[in-house]
Amino acid sequence: CTGSFVCAVTAGLAVLQSGGNPLAHPVFWALLLCMAGDYLIEQQMVAGGLAFAAGHMVLTVWALGQAPFHWVSLLIWATALAALTAYLYGCRRQMGGMALPLLLYGAILTADLAVAAVLPFTAGGAFWTLAAGLLSFVLSDAILGRNVFGEAKPWRSKLLMALYYL
Secondary structure, three states: OHHHHHHHHHHHHHHHHOOOOHHHOHHHHHHHHHHHHHHHHHHOHHHHHHHHHHHHHHHHHHHHOOOOOOOHHHHHHHHHHHHHHHHHHHHHHHHHHHHHHHHHHHHHHHHHHHHHHHHHHHOOHHHHHHHHHHHHHHHHHHHHHHHHHOOOOHHHHHHHHHHHHO
């Protein structure tokens, strides 16, 4: 939980420094939900996945409020979800009954990425870090899925953690 804890605390301090209340800021709540997901995923995968999904839904709704919706997000979402699905397709048998919930999680995660990816162009350059962070998150979760439901490889685990901390 260290990486997500640092993110949540940093966001909370930034909101406080700007005169706001972290408990009233959706990004703070999204990061707290992701921190809970980091903890829960080790205890029970479904509970962790639900916490992450909730965090990403909160972050997506917040991001949608930062600039008018742009149709390019739909193109990015479809492309990212198709790529994620293709990457994990070989693991579908090992996923068993979890395949559909994992596809739904992937749809939520890639929707968050798709909305964030256009923000640097529609709402300003300050959103590059959000877009890069969400790309890192999607890639690390894809690698995690391949390691859990496919053949785990040490190089993948190292790349996963590098992306997670990024």
